[in-house]
Amino acid sequence: MDPALNPFAPGSGVRPPELVGRQSEIDAFDLLVVRAKSNTMGDRGMVLSGLRGVGKTVLLNVFAEQARRNHWMVIQLEAQPGVEGMTKTRAKLARELEMGARRLRGTPVWSYLKDALGSISNISGSLGVAGFSASVATKHGRADSGKLDIDVEELVEDVSVAMRKARAGFGLFIDEMQDLDEELLTVLLSVQHLAGQRGWPFYIIGAGLPNLPGKIAEARTYGERLFLYRTIGQLDKKSSADALTVPIGRLGASITERALSTLLTGADGYPFFLQTYGRAAWDITSGKVINEDDAKLAIEYGTIDLDHGFFQARWQRATPAERKYLRAMAQDGEDSSQTGEVAARLGKSTNKLAVIRSRLISKGVVYAPEYGLIQFTVPGMARFIDRQIED
Ligand SMILES: Nc1ncnc2c1ncn2[C@@H]1O[C@H](COP(=O)(O)OP(=O)(O)OP(=O)(O)O)[C@@H](O)[C@H]1O
Ligand SMILES: [Mg+2]
The missing domain is CATH 1.10.10.10 (Winged helix-like DNA-binding domain superfamily/Winged helix DNA-binding domain)
Structure with missing residues (x-):
């Protein structure tokens, strides 16, 4: 079928044509947004963990989008490992804080957030970003001690208090969170803990590899209680089938039972593989119906694609x-x-x-x-x- 119409989307963090099997996570985040709106306290942030290619980033983006729609202050970053990664991550955090605030200009939230702008521009120093931000007025004495823990706490307090008045939340979305440097991780966990006690609507929403929950627990003993932990894994058979049949059907094509079964066996419930094999099957098929031969060939071609991309990317770095x-x-x-x-x-x-x-x-x-x-x-x-x- 026409490759230009191919709906499948294998790629890191690329939104799939049909997001399946993650409704309970989406509902859990929706609930957090609703409760923030009514200033209900006592909520925890969320941590998504799982293997590569299961859809953590996609889900994190869906949550961030939902938060933005509700005028939250949204900060999104991807942690990077090593010393260089640490510097980059912190600089990104500083930049994102400013961007997050800017995005709220012109919304009803802005009038509340103005009070926190000083802290936003002051924190750059503690995050190692010199001379950052000339665009917002500096308020002296807040988030400018140069000590990371104190400054992050003051910043989160100022922004959270503003967001609470605005009946919204402050969401820090951290992808690859297992790579966050220990100091920043510990500081953030402490502030998340404090936020729970003080009723600040500040939530860390993290995603990372399966070792992330362990890292959090190691960094802070109360880490286990700070978050709602969700393991993101393989999709069940029904969801996997939907991931393929719904986008195909939407474009007026179809797939036979046996072809579907072949693709499902090949993908084994892994979202990245479903997208890869789905895409190959679409491109290979000449008519409007994907049959078993097409599916078998799609597994062959799709596996070559995976070998050259998904796997090779990691192998070559070794x-x-x-x-x-x-x-x-x-x-x-x-x-x-x-x-x-x-x-x-x-x-x-x-x-x-x-x-x-x-x-x-x-x-x-x-x-x-x-x-x-x-x-x-x-x-x-x-x-x-x-x-x-x-x-
Ligand atoms: N719920 C889903 N239904 C169908 N396809 C999905 C779903 N979630 C993710 N995908 C697809 O799976 C692929 C991988 O998604 P994503 O990059 O979010 O995974 P990840 O867990 O963040 O992987 P990594 O650990 O490598 O960062 C993408 O092509 C995406 O379109
Ligand atoms: Mg990811």
């Missing part, structure tokens, strides 16, 4: 030594591997491999589900590695 490590892990398939066992396979000590392991973690290819265990963050990575010729 050094030869890191690839050896990943290969040793791949012997356990999609399951987690024991770090001791992987080391034994490579004939090295676990300690010697610690650097390689932590580099792979910071590259986001693997994560530690528990102490002494290591697992791929990318579904299907083990099978991909098996397909690669040893170098």
Whole structure:
């Protein structure tokens, strides 16, 4: 069928043609927005965690959009690992604070937010952004101590109080939150905790890899109680089928039962794979009906696409030594591997491999589900590695 009309959207954070299977998360966030509107207190932020390509970013964007529609102060950022990442993330936070405020100009919220503008421009220093912001009047004495914890707290207080008066909320949406530097993470968790106690409508909405809830709990003992935690995972069969049939049907085409079943088996409930195979099936099919042969070919072509994009992107970033490590892990398939066992396979000590392991973690290819265990963050990575010729 005409590729120009292809509805499927494989891509990082790209909104799918039909967002399926996430209604309970969307409802939970809607409830938060409604409760903020009525100044109801005692709500928690949300944390979405899951493997690569399951739809965390898409969901986070849906939430942020919903918050914006309700005139929330919305800050969106993606944390990045390492020292350089830390600087970038903080600079982005400073910039986003200013942008978030600007976006509210001309809305009913603006008159309340004006009081907090001084703090917004003052905080830049603590976030390491020198000489930032000439566009808003500086209010002395708030969020300008140069101490991150004090300044973030004052800033969140000022903005939250304004948003409460405006019957809206202050949402900090952080993608790849497992990469947030420890200092900023701890400060943010403390402020989220305080917000709960003081009734400030400040909510951190985070998304990240499966190790994110553990990181939060490690940073702050009360971290477990701060958020509504949701695991974002594979879609069930009905939702997976809808993800394919609804966009196809909407454009006046259809798919046979057997073809659908072939695509569903190939995608195994993973949103990124559904989009990839759906797109291939659409492009391959000549008539208006996707049949089994089309579907089989779509799996073949789609898998080549995945190999060159989704998987290859991660594989290429790995050094030869890191690839050896990943290969040793791949012997356990999609399951987690024991770090001791992987080391034994490579004939090295676990300690010697610690650097390689932590580099792979910071590259986001693997994560530690528990102490002494290591697992791929990318579904299907083990099978991909098996397909690669040893170098
Ligand atoms: N609920 C859904 N229904 C159908 N397709 C979806 C759904 N959620 C996400 N997708 C599709 O899956 C792909 C991956 O989505 P997204 O980038 O949000 O995943 P992610 O979990 O953030 O991945 P990563 O960990 O790599 O950042 C996109 O192509 C998106 O269109
Ligand atoms: Mg993402």
